[in-house]
Amino acid sequence: MDTGADDAKRRDEADPLASVRDRFSIPEGELYMDGNSLGVHSSDAERALSNAVEEWKELGIRGWTDADPDWFHYGERLGDRLAPLVGADEAEVVVGNSTTVNIHALFSTFYDGGEVVVNELDFPTDHYAIRAQMRRLGLDPDDHLVVVESRDGRTIEEEDVIDALTPETSILFMPSVLYRSGQLLDLKRLTDAAHARGALAGFDLAHSVGAVPHRLSEWGVDFAVWCSYKYLNAGPGAVAGLYVNERHFGTEPGLAGWWGHDKETQFEMETTFTPAANAGAWQIGTVPVFSAAPLLGSLEPFEEVGIDPVREKSLSLTDFLIEIVDELPEYRVGTPRDPERRGGHVAVEHEEAYRIGEALKERGVVVDFRPPNVVRVCPAPLYVGFHDVWRVGEHLREIVETREYESLDRRGGGVT
Ligand SMILES: *Cc1c(COP(=O)(O)O)cnc(C)c1O
Numbered sequence: 001m002d003t004g005a006d007d008a009k010r011r012d013e014a015d016p017l018a019s020v021r022d023r024f025s026i027p028e029g030e031l032y033m034d035g036n037s038l039g040v041h042s043s044d045a046e047r048a049l050s051n052a053v054e055e056w057k058e059l060g061i062r063g064w065t066d067a068d069p070d071w072f073h074y075g076e077r078l079g080d081r082l083a084p085l086v087g088a089d090e091a092e093v094v095v096g097n098s099t100t101v102n103i104h105a106l107f108s109t110f111y112d113g114g115e116v117v118v119n120e121l122d123f124p125t126d127h128y129a130i131r132a133q134m135r136r137l138g139l140d141p142d143d144h145l146v147v148v149e150s151r152d153g154r155t156i157e158e159e160d161v162i163d164a165l166t167p168e169t170s171i172l173f174m175p176s177v178l179y180r181s182g183q184l185l186d187l188k189r190l191t192d193a194a195h196a197r198g199a200l201a202g203f204d205l206a207h208s209v210g211a212v213p214h215r216l217s218e219w220g221v222d223f224a225v226w227c228s229y230k231y232l233n234a235g236p237g238a239v240a241g242l243y244v245n246e247r248h249f250g251t252e253p254g255l256a257g258w259w260g261h262d263k264e265t266q267f268e269m270e271t272t273f274t275p276a277a278n279a280g281a282w283q284i285g286t287v288p289v290f291s292a293a294p295l296l297g298s299l300e301p302f303e304e305v306g307i308d309p310v311r312e313k314s315l316s317l318t319d320f321l322i323e324i325v326d327e328l329p330e331y332r333v334g335t336p337r338d339p340e341r342r343g344g345h346v347a348v349e350h351e352e353a354y355r356i357g358e359a360l361k362e363r364g365v366v367v368d369f370r371p372p373n374v375v376r377v378c379p380a381p382l383y384v385g386f387h388d389v390w391r392v393g394e395h396l397r398e399i400v401e402t403r404e405y406e407s408l409d410r411r412g413g414g415v416t
Helices: 003-013 018-023 043-066 073-088 099-110 123-136 158-164 189-196 291-300 300-305 307-327 351-363 386-402
Strands: 094-095 116-117 145-146 168-173 199-202 225-226 241-244 346-349 366-368 374-377
Touching: 003 307, 018 300, 043 073, 073 094, 073 241, 073 291, 073 300, 073 307, 099 123, 099 199, 099 225, 099 241, 116 123, 123 145, 123 168, 145 158, 158 168, 158 189, 168 189, 189 199, 189 300, 225 291, 225 307, 300 307, 307 346, 307 386, 351 366, 351 374, 351 386
Parallel strands: 116 145, 116 168, 168 199, 199 225
Antiparallel strands: 094 241, 225 241, 346 374, 366 374
8 A cells, every 4th residue: 555545544543533523424425625615514513403493493482591502692602612712702702694794893893994904815705895894984995995915826925914004004904814825824913013003903714713723812803703614614604703802892883783782681672772791792683593503513523622633633634735735746735834824724726726626526525626726625624534635635646647627617607
């Protein structure tokens, strides 16, 4: 047998996280490398969802008070559970809405005109939302959105972000991990720099929560958003999360709604809005219990294992994958090699990335393509092993050796 395969098997045997894998459902015959886009089903998530359905059946409206956790405080209780993953106090975290809506909720609160510093490699929804918030204030987004450029098309230098900050900057808003290249930014350094210019620092953690530890409170980050259906495995369209630093508690939310009202007096039904004295104030409407319930279960493996071992395994897996790709013909690695600058996935670059991605899918390797030339490969540490990664390497090798992608159609539209 190939020494690489032996080595991979030895690593799997020594892996302290190997036992949690059985709780996840990998579609039959697939190598699932897309956990940064949609995490897989787990028995924990299903049990929690079934439990919520059962509570609805048995309790009816009494579920708001008698379910466990009670639906009335569902957002807050899930916030308590998420707080360790983002390094915040329990009161600073809540779930609600979607990531995009939470960007709107936080910008409508904290953006007061001035410049917003973002980067050209951002996930598009962030720019759509911020530009819309600028137009709401009667501002021209082209004059107020400062877009930091990439030097190499893959990564963003923190130095360039810091240089873009001026006394006109109102908010620095960046991703923790870039969705395409997988670069991890230094959030503490960026937060310090924003504060030194009198600006706020907000982050989109969609590609780091559940893969990378954070210390949002300690770093003094002002606000953050993330989704629960990627590394957190809470299912398609699961409820999103947000963090607001306690120094901002009491600020009037821009998108006020009764679910953000002080819970003690919410049902007095006053028409005057009294925001909750914590991050709960940024909820808007009723918590979507069935898209939140799976998260109660899917957080369990993280709580049992701890985020630091998850990160450690994630880095070993991506190191291993990078080593393998380096040995292959034609492919390039577009992800930073320095572990401190790397999130949980690897960007494998090739001019034919789209058709290679399609060929991988035909072989049962679930990855995604991101234009113009990236196949994203994500070995999610809770349910992917080293031998899986080795097999992905073999598929990549065979696909270029056989040129089998040449028989596939070039890129059309649709979800990739
Ligand atoms: C996945 C992702 C989103 C998704 O936003 P939704 O509102 O959940 O659709 C937003 N931002 C980033 C950076 C993402 O990676």
